[in-house]
Amino acid sequence: xxxxxxxxxxxxxxxxxxxxxxxxxxxxxxxxxxxxxxxxxxxxxxxxxxxxxxxxxxxxxxxxxxxxxxxxxxxxxxxxxxxxxxxxxxxxxxxxxxxxxxxxxxxxxxxxxxxxxxxxxxxxxxxxxxxxxxxxxxxxxxx
Amino acid sequence: xxxxxxxxxxxxxxxxxxxxxxxxxxxxxxxxxxxxxxxxxxxxxxxxxxxxxxxxxxxxxxxxxxxxxxxxxxxxxxxxxxxxxxxxxxxxxxxxxxxxxxxxxxxxxxxxxxxxxxxxxxxxxxxxxxxxxxxxxxxxxxx
Amino acid sequence: xxxxxxxxxxxxxxxxxxxxxxxxxxxxxxxxxxxxxxxxxxxxxxxxxxxxxxxxxxxxxxxxxxxxxxxxxxxxxxxxxxxxxxxxxxxxxxxxxxxxxxxxxxxxxx
Amino acid sequence: xxxxxxxxxxxxxxxxxxxxxxxxxxxxxxxxxxxxxxxxxxxxxxxxxxxxxxxxxxxxxxxxxxxxxxxxxxxxxxxxxxxxxxxxxxxxxxxxxxxxxxxxxxxxxx
Ligand SMILES: Nc1ncnc2c1ncn2[C@@H]1O[C@H](COP(=O)(O)OP(=O)(O)O)[C@@H](O)[C@H]1O
Ligand SMILES: Nc1ncnc2c1ncn2[C@@H]1O[C@H](COP(=O)(O)OP(=O)(O)O)[C@@H](O)[C@H]1O
Numbered sequence: 001x002x003x004x005x006x007x008x009x010x011x012x013x014x015x016x017x018x019x020x021x022x023x024x025x026x027x028x029x030x031x032x033x034x035x036x037x038x039x040x041x042x043x044x045x046x047x048x049x050x051x052x053x054x055x056x057x058x059x060x061x062x063x064x065x066x067x068x069x070x071x072x073x074x075x076x077x078x079x080x081x082x083x084x085x086x087x088x089x090x091x092x093x094x095x096x097x098x099x100x101x102x103x104x105x106x107x108x109x110x111x112x113x114x115x116x117x118x119x120x121x122x123x124x125x126x127x128x129x130x131x132x133x134x135x136x137x138x139x140x141x142x143x
Numbered sequence: 144x145x146x147x148x149x150x151x152x153x154x155x156x157x158x159x160x161x162x163x164x165x166x167x168x169x170x171x172x173x174x175x176x177x178x179x180x181x182x183x184x185x186x187x188x189x190x191x192x193x194x195x196x197x198x199x200x201x202x203x204x205x206x207x208x209x210x211x212x213x214x215x216x217x218x219x220x221x222x223x224x225x226x227x228x229x230x231x232x233x234x235x236x237x238x239x240x241x242x243x244x245x246x247x248x249x250x251x252x253x254x255x256x257x258x259x260x261x262x263x264x265x266x267x268x269x270x271x272x273x274x275x276x277x278x279x280x281x282x283x284x285x286x
Numbered sequence: 287x288x289x290x291x292x293x294x295x296x297x298x299x300x301x302x303x304x305x306x307x308x309x310x311x312x313x314x315x316x317x318x319x320x321x322x323x324x325x326x327x328x329x330x331x332x333x334x335x336x337x338x339x340x341x342x343x344x345x346x347x348x349x350x351x352x353x354x355x356x357x358x359x360x361x362x363x364x365x366x367x368x369x370x371x372x373x374x375x376x377x378x379x380x381x382x383x384x385x386x387x388x389x390x391x392x393x394x395x396x
Numbered sequence: 397x398x399x400x401x402x403x404x405x406x407x408x409x410x411x412x413x414x415x416x417x418x419x420x421x422x423x424x425x426x427x428x429x430x431x432x433x434x435x436x437x438x439x440x441x442x443x444x445x446x447x448x449x450x451x452x453x454x455x456x457x458x459x460x461x462x463x464x465x466x467x468x469x470x471x472x473x474x475x476x477x478x479x480x481x482x483x484x485x486x487x488x489x490x491x492x493x494x495x496x497x498x499x500x501x502x503x504x505x506x
Contacts, residue, residue: 151417151418151419152419154417154418154419155415155417155419158415158417158449173483176480176483177483180451180484183417183449183451184451184452187417187418187451187452187453190418191418242488242489243489245459245490245493246459247455247456247457247459247460248452248456250452250455250456250487250488251451251452253487253488254452254484254487257487
């Protein structure tokens with residue numbers, strides 16, 4: 001578990017930890033990068049949208065193993081849960097823009113969905129929970 | 144705050160996080176390395192000595208800013224608190240061996256003391272607490 | 287993250303290093319836009335070879351730099367993309383929108 | 397962490413990479429000691445150029461390798477030390493205890 005405040009300067013620290021965690025779990029280097037990018041973009045969204053750039057708000061990250069059956073085989077994976085206490089996220093706003101336009105912004109959710117097998121927003125009491133899961137191809141598994 | 148289990152495979156993840164944290168706080172690269180090494184050796188001692196290599200025991204790490212007055216100037220620093228729930232550490236055992244012998248083992252505490260300005264073991268209720276502080280030379284400070 | 291600008295052969299060259307993320311992309315954006323508008327050189331070149339990471343807000347800053355350059359009739363060129371930086375532009379479907387060269391020499395000769 | 401051994405010109409050469417810490421120094425120790433005792437070559441060489449980090453248990457494994465080599469009358473040589481690995485041997489006051497060369501070529505010529 002990693003608990004931090006919503007100051008963007010801690011984003012870098014979280015990336016270093018997630019990248020190494022993915023490495024230790026046996027994800028190939030490109031997937032370490034994309035998982036790290038997904039978590040970074042999700043945290044940035046919490047800072048910007050949930051907390052409107054207030055730097056002193058709490059964020060909690062939980063890491064655990066995940067499993068699923070795929071084609072008769074058990075796949076192991078990494079589940080990351082990001083929790084914040086901002087106002088409830090409006091589901092209708094949770095969409096990236098079309099990628100056909102050339103303009104700044106609206107890319108974060110694309111990066112998150114591209115990297116992870118599961119991307120799931122839920123509200124539980126006063127908490128926004130974003131559940132991210134990435135499964136490991138059988139041959140890389142050291143979990 | 145970082146909470147983890149006493150499995151040595153998480154040491155690498157913790158090193159990555161601490162190294163980047165020290166970098167973000169403005170410590171020069173050699174000090175980032177030595178702070179990281181100190182934390183790694185302290186965690187290894189918890190795994191080996193407090194928990195006798197059981198991999199499923201809780202470790203909590205707290206990070207916060209520290210301050211001191213030195214030569215009339217305020218120095219900023221990084222304080223790291225490592226907490227475990229193993230049996231009380233016997234103070235008399237807490238010494239590295241003489242460095243004049245060539246033999247394996249007994250180096251960890253030397254590395255910790257070399258890197259940090261403060262190294263302080265205390266027992267609080269069921270918890271061993273190791274407090275490590277490193278101050279930042281004025282010119283590097285971005286805290 | 288560090289950013290600095292130099293002028294060479296009618297080109298404004300920015301050297302960036304470290305991680306460009308939400309903590310510092312506003313600084314990147316401001317520096318690049320100010321310098322582009324002040325220098326008004328026919329070429330603007332961003333050397334990204336020392337950039338370790340770039341997030342979507344970093345990409346957004348590049349898009350703003352590109353637009354400001356186009357408004358002034360300047361070319362806006364990226365050089366020294368790492369695998370990671372290239373990936374992020376590819377994912378954004380922006381890799382073809384930017385003029386990209388392997389290194390400064392090739393860009394300057396173009 | 398990865399470790400592998402090869403034999404070349406009466407020398408047993410170990411290639412190590414990644415982080416040597418308490419999670420894997422037992423594996424390093426076992427592999428090095430077993431190979432030294434089985435191969436009994438006059439030279440044992442550890443190439444550490446790809447080692448990113450080494451903790452005190454890694455240093456302890458090197459000391460054990462050194463002792464086992466001495467017992468068998470073999471030389472025990474380290475090459476490719478990074479700043480970080482060099483620091484850790486210096487802090488341990490062991491830097492002078494080991495025979496150290498910049499790279500394999502220099503060690504093989506020695
Ligand atoms: N944690 C969050 N809380 C509230 N709204 C969010 C959150 N994450 C994303 N959103 C909404 O989804 C939209 C798209 O997000 P994203 O693709 O990351 O692009 P950007 O953040 O640049 O707008 C945001 O503009 C915002 O309205
Ligand atoms: N967290 C701890 N709990 C209990 N004992 C400890 C702890 N840390 C260190 N010690 C004691 O201090 C001694 C010296 O530690 P160190 O210098 O790290 O060398 P080593 O761990 O190789 O013996 C250890 O052997 C142990 O007896």
